[in-house]
Each structure stands twice: as structure tokens, then as C-alpha cells.
Amino acid sequence: DVKVTQSSRYLVKRTGEKVFLECVQDMDHENMFWYRQDPGLGLRLIYFSYDVKMKEKGDIPEGYSVSREKKERFSLILESASTNQTSMYLCASSPGTADQETQYFGPGTRLLVL
Amino acid sequence: AQSVTQPDIHITVSEGASLELRCNYSYGATPYLFWYVQSPGQGLQLLLKYFSGDTLVQGIKGFEAEFKRSQSSFNLRKPSVHWSDAAEYFCAVFRRTSGTYKYIFGTGTRLKVLA
Numbered sequence: 360d361v362k363v364t365q366s367s368r369y370l371v372k373r374t375g376e377k378v379f380l381e382c383v384q385d386m387d388h389e390n391m392f393w394y395r396q397d398p399g400l401g402l403r404l405i406y407f408s409y410d411v412k413m414k415e416k417g418d419i420p421e422g423y424s425v426s427r428e429k430k431e432r433f434s435l436i437l438e439s440a441s442t443n444q445t446s447m448y449l450c451a452s453s454p455g456t457a458d459q460e461t462q463y464f465g466p467g468t469r470l471l472v473l
Numbered sequence: 474a475q476s477v478t479q480p481d482i483h484i485t486v487s488e489g490a491s492l493e494l495r496c497n498y499s500y501g502a503t504p505y506l507f508w509y510v511q512s513p514g515q516g517l518q519l520l521l522k523y524f525s526g527d528t529l530v531q532g533i534k535g536f537e538a539e540f541k542r543s544q545s546s547f548n549l550r551k552p553s554v555h556w557s558d559a560a561e562y563f564c565a566v567f568r569r570t571s572g573t574y575k576y577i578f579g580t581g582t583r584l585k586v587l588a
Contacts, residue, residue, distance in 0.1 A: 363516070392576070399482075401563065401580035402517075449516055460505055460567050462576065464516035 362386070363465035365450050371471045378437040380468050382450030389455025391433035392462065393417075393425060396447040408433055409455065440472045477566055479579035486554050487587045494549040494582050496564030505567040506547040508538055511581075512560045520562075523547065534558070559586045 366381035384391065390409050394402040394417075404417030406425040414425050422444060426434045433452075437444055447469050451462040478497045486492055498504065505524050509517040521532025528540040538549045547564060564579040 394578075399580060402565075402578040404576065451517075460569075461507070461519055461522055462517075462565075464509075464518070466516045467514075469514075 363450055363452055363463050365448075365465040365468050367468050368466060369469050369471075371473065372437075372440050373473050374441060376437075376440045376472075378440050378470065378472075380435040380437075380448055380450075380470070382433045382435070382452075382465055383431055384433075384452040384463070385431065386452065386454070386463070387430065388452035388463075389430075390453045391427065392451040392453075393423075393433065393435045394449045394451065395419070395444075396449055396467070402449065405435065440470075442472050444470065445472045446470060477564055477577050477579040479562075479564055479582050481582045482580070483583050483585065485585040485587060488556050489553050492549075492551045492554045492558070492584070494562050494564075494584070496547045496549065496579060497545050498547065498564075498566050498577075499545060500566065500568065503540075503542065506538075506540060507565040507567070508532065508536070508547070508549045509563045509565060510534075510560045511563065517563060520549070554584075554586055556586045556588060559584055 363384045372378050392407040393405040396402050403419050405423050408414045408427040424436045447467050449467045450465040453462045476499050507522045508520040511517045520536050521530050523530050523540045531537050536551050561581045561583045563581050568575045
């Protein structure tokens with residue numbers, strides 16, 4: 360089974376702090392994704408990566424950055440956390456082949472910014 | 474604009490009753506289609522997917538979905554709901570265009586099951 364793990368289930372941070380959310384997948388997937396999930400808005404794509412050191416902006420990249428130094432690890436960085444970044448953050452990975460574009464999700468990190 | 478619509482925000486059914494969750498998408502061609510389920514406090518789990526071929530696809534936990542091109546729909550069904558099916562359900566589409574990927578999720582339907 361594909362396993363996607365996220366470094367924390369719950370985080371509480373203060374406004375202005377730098378926040379790192381880490382995601383690791385163990386299936387040698389090419390693609391990795393970061394979403395945020397808010398009630399009534401569904402999942403919105405923040406960033407994705409289709410290869411090591413490659414990244415693409417999603418629909419809501421403002422206030423976030425990402426890092427992918429190794430294939431299995433994709434980090435989401437909040438450079439200066441703000442209260443409107445309080446949300447559930449979901450990481451996902453997918454194989455990257457044309458007929459295997461299923462995403463596999465981690466359990467999520469619920470972030471509270473005070 | 475490309476979009477995925479789940480018109481029902483909440484649905485309540487009695488245990489043992491049948492279920493249908495609606496999903497409509499807007500694209501020029503047939504995308505890859507998915508249904509995911511999210512239990513409280515958890516990530517998303519794939520229920521089923523449609524890429525091509527038979528328009529009726531079977532998934533896990535007794536779910537099925539039917540792709541109808543003429544209606545741009547991919548509705549999820551289950552003949553008899555169990556209390557453990559209470560969760561949030563997301564429809565999603567995937568397109569690969571111009572060398573980039575595009576996943577779009579619906580806003581979700583929250584299912585409540587009455588005992």
C-alpha cells in the first residue's frame with residue numbers, strides 16, 4: 360500500500376512564525392501536491408511538484424513556498440504565518456504515469472495560527 | 474472555466490436506504506474522474522475512478538459510479554448505506570493539458586446516516 364505521512368497531525372503557531380509542514384511518500388511517486396481544505400471550499404491546490412527540485416504554483420500559492428530536495432519528501436513553508444492560514448493541510452502523491460493518475464493522501468495537518 | 478460541481482452540501486439517509494451523490498463537471502473532453510471519501514479528521518481515501526471503458530465502475534465498500542458523457546456527470550451510488558459510511562465525499566477530475574497537470578475537486582457532500 361502507498362503510504363503518505365505528514366509530520367504533524369496538529370500544530371499551533373503564532374502570527375509571524377515560520378512554519379514547516381513535511382510530507383513523505385514511500386512509493387517512489389513522481390508527483391507530490393499540497394492542498395488546503397476549508398469548509399465549503401473543498402480542496403484547493405497550493406503547489407505541486409512533478410520532479411525533484413521542480414515546482415508549480417497551484418491555485419492559491421500566495422503566502423506559501425515549497426521545497427522538494429528529495430523525491431520522497433515535499434515540504435510546505437509558511438514564511439510568516441497569518442491567521443487566515445489556519446486550515447487543514449493535505450499532502451498527496453501520484454505516480455505520474457498517464458494511466459495511473461490516482462492521488463494518495465496523507466492524514467492531514469490541522470494548523471491553527473493565533 | 475473548468476469546474477466540478479457537487480450540488481448537495483449535506484445529505485441525510487437512513488441506514489439501509491440507497492444513496493446517490495451527484496457530481497457534474499465541465500470540460501471539453503472526458504477527463505479522468507474520481508470519488509474520494511474523507512472520514513472525520515482523516516485524509517482522503519480513493520473509492521473509485523474512471524479513466525475509460527465501461528461507464529459503470531465498481532469501487533471499494535460497495536460503492537459504484539456511472540459516467541454519463543451526455544450529462545457530464547459521474548454520480549456515486551450505493552444500494553444500502555451502512556452507518557460507517559457517514560463521511561464527506563469528494564468528486565474530482567484530472568486533466569493533463571499542455572504538459573501540466575490539473576486536478577480539480579468539488580466542494581464535497583457530507584453524508585449523515587440515521588440509525
